[in-house]
Amino acid sequence: MLELRTQPETTSEQAIELLRERLNRVLLGKCDKIELVLACLLAQGHLLLDDLPGLGKTTLAKAVALGFGAKFARVQCTPDLLPTDITGFNLFNQKTREFEFHAGPVFSDILLADEINRTTPRTQSALFEAMAERQVTIDGNSRSLSPTFFVIATQNPIDSHGAYPLPEAQLDRFAMRIEIGYPDSTAQLAILGAACGMVSDAVEDSTPLTLETLSRLQQQTARVRVDPRIQRYLIELCEATRKHESIALGVSPRGMLLWQRVAQAWAKLAGRDFVIPADIQAVAIPVLTVRLVSKVKNSGAVVNSILSSIAVPSYQ
């Protein structure tokens, strides 16, 4: 019924605007972060939220899921979580004398993996296979996941006791890492107001967009034009990360592809059908901090220094 209410001829700009508005209403005072989340979504990447507890990570993930009327699942990663708890498993049915498949949370459109660094590497890698391949193999049978499968993983930077830090190879599968951070006082006031029911939460029920719309947006994003000069600029930046003295591991070709796609999404969010150098720069920090192995603590500064060392393509 909800899907019927959505206008099928909604233009992509309108769809994005609707989603943006909705997310902004859910997560107050974090327009810039929401923009990145949207970019990640359009780029078909996965998101790593690196933040303290209680900052609205789950709220955000839920809001994204609800925005599309998508199937939402949540996994609370703990040390005793098994791979099958995520992917699902075959159970022998005594009555039918057959194996029945019990789908795990990965068979959803949007999956929130909370505190992903708390679970064992074995379970982590099961999730990462699903993230990268968009399919899982259980007892020899490959099962495809949703085409809009989107993982929002969170990890708690403090209290690392008993945690299994994500290895670089697995971090590379995330498109970007975002720190939401504390909201400012105005936003906090609004949050408190909303808790008292002063702000209507009627929107929570409505589903403005369909998964088809999201899929269409993602396809459009992939078609956003990237001029060869921009691509050369991107290559120069990637090469600079590989040569930089403060970086142990530079950007891989997969990372480069993701960076381009996120920049395309950023251009799409700005209503453009082409990428400009500013798009590349705007998404550089969230895209690079997740995958660069920096020798220094402040990897954002390193990224800035790389950006400032390469000249942007000039107008011709």
Add this chain to the structure above:
Amino acid sequence: MHASRLSKNRRRIGAIALAVIAIGALVRLRSTCEAYGVLAVDVGLNALIVIATAWMVARAEAPRAQTTDSKPTVTRNPQTLGLIGVSAAVLFPLLANMVERRLGEGTGSEIAYMSVLAWGGLVAAIFAKLNRTISMSVVCSGFLTLFTTVTSDHQVAVYYAFLWGLVCLWWLIANHWERVESCQIDTVSSNKIRMPLAIVAGSLVFLVAAWIASGRSVMFNRMQAELMRTSGGTSLSDASARSGVGDGDAVVAARDHAASFGAVETDVFLDSPQPSLFDIFNDTFGAPVRKKKSERAIALEPRGDQSTSSRTAQSNSTTQSFTTHRNDPKRRKPLKDVAANASMYWIGRTGERLATQRYACFDGIEWHQVTIPAQPEIFEHKIGERVWFGSDANNGLALGPFVESIAEAIKFTKFRSNRIPAPAGVEMWHIDKVDQADFFGFSADRCLEMPGRDYVPDYTTVRLVDRSIDLEKLQALTAMCPGVSASEHPSASEHAADAGVQLAKQTVQNWVPNATHKWENVQLVVDRLRSEFAFERTAEVSVAETSGAAENATRATDDDSNVSPLHNFLARRRGNDVMFATAAAVMLREIGFRTRFVTGFYVNPKQHDSLAGQTPITAQDAHAWLEVDVGMETWIPLEPTPGFLQPTYRVSLAYRLRQNAVAIAGGFVGLILAGTCLWLSRAYLFECMCRLISFVLPWVSDRQRVRWLVGVLDRRCRLAGMARPRSIPPREWLLQCSVAQQANWTSALIRFFNEADRLNFGSGAALSAEGRQACSQLWLEVSTFVLRRSKSINLNGGLGC
């Protein structure tokens, strides 16, 4: 991409090699006429500029080492660096030439222009971004190599041309063969309209160009003349004259050339009479005014002084006196063929004065020779197989200003005198196969001659070793020696009463108030004469023209023959070289110098035949000047007549620097001031330029317009002191500035950059009308000053721009 870069490198290296060969050819050409040291410094500095520029550009273009410093760095654009370096390299030869000429070195400006071309070719090859520029460099170097080869008569020059041709052939094959091969004609489609039209238009352009060029260019005249050549004559005056061997021309050529031995049996080519020196001088300066009989009949005292009577006798003879009181010379047409009418040929420095007669005694009207009893001795020097003769007439002095040795030669063709015209500094002379010292002697007035002969035999070549005059030594010697009082001169008693002499004395007292025995005073008198008096050969002496004291003098005597020519000259401030020399001589005597009046020939630089390396001297080159004794019998020639080159003095670089210190320092200060003014007003200049360019903006393509505007905005930011780091896109940078200023051009900025981005990185093909309007608005509104204001707002408001 890699292959194209490789081929471009090959192309570039070839072009650089060709340019270096061209520079080598030019340096070789310059080495024939410039001091080696100066040339080496000049070329070395220029090469250093090119190398430094190449190094800096390479460094600016190379990827820089990464640092963790997150602050965006403002780096120097390699293009700007290249532009500065290339301009410096190309303009350096002009600057160097200017400085060198100021210091008495250097050559003509055409050599400097050729150097500009040569270095321009090299930097074009090194820094070219386009293949077309590299090709242009090859054209430059090719032109230069061929030009230097053609203008040079040295055999080595040909090797440069060969080498250049060889490398160029390799270069052409390596770079263009494939294209030539692929350009074979497959089909021929006839174009009935365009082709004939092109032929007609081309012919028309050619004819118009030929018509414009006809008669204006030497080359064209030569081309015309080639159609109908003449035999005989020399190419100096007649472009169509042939020269060669095997016919009559060979004889002409042999006779003409001073260095040839010229075995000519007959005088068939000598159709003009051979004038004596007397005739030459009378022709040039005019015949002496005949004296009235009453004046001639001077009653001598019965017991008169023997010397006075002999001097009077001498004065009546034509060779031993020289009157300044002369009629106008007959106007003669200038000689058409100077070489054929030459009395002699001179190999050596032009602007030289060759003395034939010297007069020491002046009586107000006439110059008389004074017999100098002690004749200098003539020595023999055997150098190799040849016997050279020399004298210590004025070169024996250790303190003397004569330095260096310069080889010169003179060849006589139609010279009716036994005097050997020689420059003042002549040290040694030699005639082939003459080994007896008694062939030579000095006349009573200390001029070199061949005694006992009517004239020096035709086609005799006399080789001379001349010496330069060192100005510093000259000044030192002059300052060291005491002056001679005016009354000590031999003719003092005779000319003291003359009105002209009196006027000359008064004049020089005004000019030189402090009459010390200094070279500066001599130069001062000469300079005043050269700058304040006009030279004319046909000075018409008439009573009407004379003024002031001269009028009184003429009225008093009422006799034209008694008018003092010197007085006339000083009053009218114009006259011939005889009067200039006389006036200078009388004036210098007044301030304590011994002087003598000299007649002879002037080696006119305008007649110099650079191909033959010699200068023909005709009767028209007869000239009068004076010599001054700066002390210890050291006679230095002086040239008071304007239009004739002054004697050249050898001056050390340090001396010139000392002399020009004020000018050089002034130049530097001026340069710094001008540079500072330009630097301070650079924003205004740039804005003016932008205003001018804004008129052509509507006619350029959209892409061009976007590129220009972004470039201009960048430059303005830089001028406003907030240069955009290259890593920040211009839109973001300017938006910060406009936001800070809350400018009304922010919307235009956004509109423009939206369109510009679409045009550049998107699929846009052209700017919209709105985008163009925004472009014009930004071009005119966002000036450097507007940005400066925004910078100050940023500073005050703490916004980072």
